[in-house]
Amino acid sequence: MPGSLPGVLFDGVAYGSLLFLISVGLSVTMGLMNFINLAHGAFAMAGGYVCAVAMNRLGIPFVATLPLAFLAGAVAGGILESLLYRRLYRRSPLDQVLFSLGLTLMSVAAATWVFGPGSQPVHLPDFLLGQVRVAGVDLGAYRLFLVAVVSLIALALIASLRMTKAGARIRASVDDAQAAAGLGIDVGRVFALTFTLGSALSALGGALSIDVFGLDPTFPLKYLVYFLLVVVVGGSGSIAGSLLASMVLGVLDVVGKYYVPQIGAFVIYGLMIALLLLSPGGLRRMAR
C-alpha cells in the first residue's frame, strides 16, 4: 500500500477504472431498456473464473486469458439475452429485480459448487509486478497497466459511439426507442448487441479485477452496490457519466478506507443517497 497521497489517489483511479469497465455495460443497458439487472456482476465473475481456470489449470499466460474472458462474457450475455432477458423488457421493475436476483443466487451457488468457496489465486507476469517510479511517485505496475487498458477501451467506446453508424443507432435508441424504431432502426438488435458487448466488457473487467477485488463466489453480491452506484451516480445510458462516476467513487472509496477506515463505508452510501436526491438523473444531468 503506497503511503503518499498521490499514490493513494492513483490507487483510487485504478480502482475506478475497473469499476468503469465492469459497470459501463450495465449503465448502457439500463439506459436503453430500463432493465434493472442485478445479475450484471455475475458476468464479471464469469470472466474472472474463465481467466483463473485458463491460467491456473491450462497454463495459459495471464494476458492471453483476457480475450478469452471477453469472449466468454459475450457468449454468455448473448445467449441469456436472447433466451431470457428479452422477454422481460416490458415487465415491471419488480419482476426484473426478482429475475436477476434469482439469476445472481444461481450464479453464486454454481460458482461455489464448481470452484469451491475459496478465493482464486492470480499469477501476474513479471512485467506487471513491482513498482514503477513515475514523476517521483512509486506506482504499482499492474495498476498502471489497468489504467492504460481501461483508458484505451474508454476512448474506443466513446469514439465508436460518436462516430460510427452503430454508435448512432445506439444513441438514437437510448434517447427514444420508439422514435428510433419508427426510423427503421432494429431496436431489438441494438438491445441484443449492447447487452452482449456490455457483458463482454464486464467479463473482461472481472478478469482484470482478480488482483484488486479478489475473486470468490460471492463476488456478484459483494460488489453489486458499487456497480449500481456507478449507474445511478453517472446517470444511466451515459458512457462519459459512468467514467466520471467510477473515478469519483473509486477515489473516494480508496481515500475514505485509507484515511478514515471507521466511516469509509458511510462516505460511499451517504454520497449515493445525497446525489440521488439532489439529481435523480445522475451527474450527467447535473452537468447540463
Place this chain on the structure above:
Amino acid sequence: MSAAGRVPDARWRPAELVFWAAAVAVYFVFPHHLVLASQILITGLFALSLDLILGYAGIVSLGHAAMFGSGAYAAGLLAHHGWGEPVSGLLAGGAAGAALAFATSFVALRGGDLTRLMVTLGIGLMAYEVANQAASITGGVDGLSDVAMGKLLGLFAFDLGGRTAYVYSLAVLFAVFCLSRRIVNSPFGLSLRGIRDRSARMPALGAPVSLRLTAVYTVAGGIAGIAGALLAQTTQFVGLETLGFSRSADLLIMLVLGGAGWLYGGMVGAAAFLVAQDLLSGMNPVYWQFWLGLLLVLAVFFVPGGIVGTLAGAQLRRLEARR
C-alpha cells in the same frame, strides 16, 4: 384476475378462518417444532409489513431489514439493560421501526422505482454499518446476548420448547394482521392501490400522494419493528444479520413467491420458504441457494401472482364461471 381488479370487501372468507385455525392447530400437532413455527410467524409478520408497502402501495424496497433490525435492537437493548417486560419492549421495538421509517421516508420515497430501490438499499447498508461500528452498544459482530426476558403478562415464562414464544407470536401476528386488514380495506387503503396503479392521476382525485406514502411507510416500519422485537424477545439474542441485506432480499423473495397484495401471501411465502430451508438444511446451503434462485426465475416467468395470487385467481375465475 389480479389484485388490482378487486373492490375492498371486508367480510372474512372461509379460507381465512381455515388459515388461522391451522395456525392454532400447529401448537397441538407439532409441539416439538414450535421454535421453527415461531420463526415462521415472526417472518410472516415481517413479510406482512413489506406487503403493505409493496403489494398495496407499490414501493419496491431492498432495505426493509433496517426497520426490522432497529426494532430488534430496541427491544434487545431494553432487556439487556434490565427492562425485561415483553409487551412494553414490543411497543418500543415498533416505535423504533416506525421512527426510522418516518425519518427515512422523506429520502426513500422520492423518485422512480430504481431510485427507491437504490436509496432503500443504501439506507439498509448504512443501518448495518452503524450497528457494526457501534459495537460498544450493539455488541457488533458478536451480537447482543444477555437479553433476559421477564414473564409474559407476569404469568408465562419463555421456555426452551418455545410454547410461550409461539402463542405470543401468534397473538401479536393476529392482532397486527387485523389492523392491517382494516387498513387495506379502508378508503386510505384503496387510495394506496390507486397510487400503486396510477400515481400521476391520484392528485387529480384529491389524494395527497406523498403524505399517504409516508403514512403507510411509517406504519409498515412500525410493524417491521414489532417483528424484529418479537425475534429479539423470543430468541433472546440480537445479531447483526437482523439488519443484513440478505434478510431484506429473502423477505422480498418470500413475499413475491407467496403472492404480494393479498396480506396472506407473505405468511404463506414465509412458511414455504422456512420449512423448505429447514428440510433442505441437511444439504449443502449452496444447493438451497441454487434452487431458490431457479424457483425465483421460474416464478417470474410462469407464476407472476405467487402462490396466494394464483389460488385466489383460480377461485375468482370459478366464481365468474358460475355466474
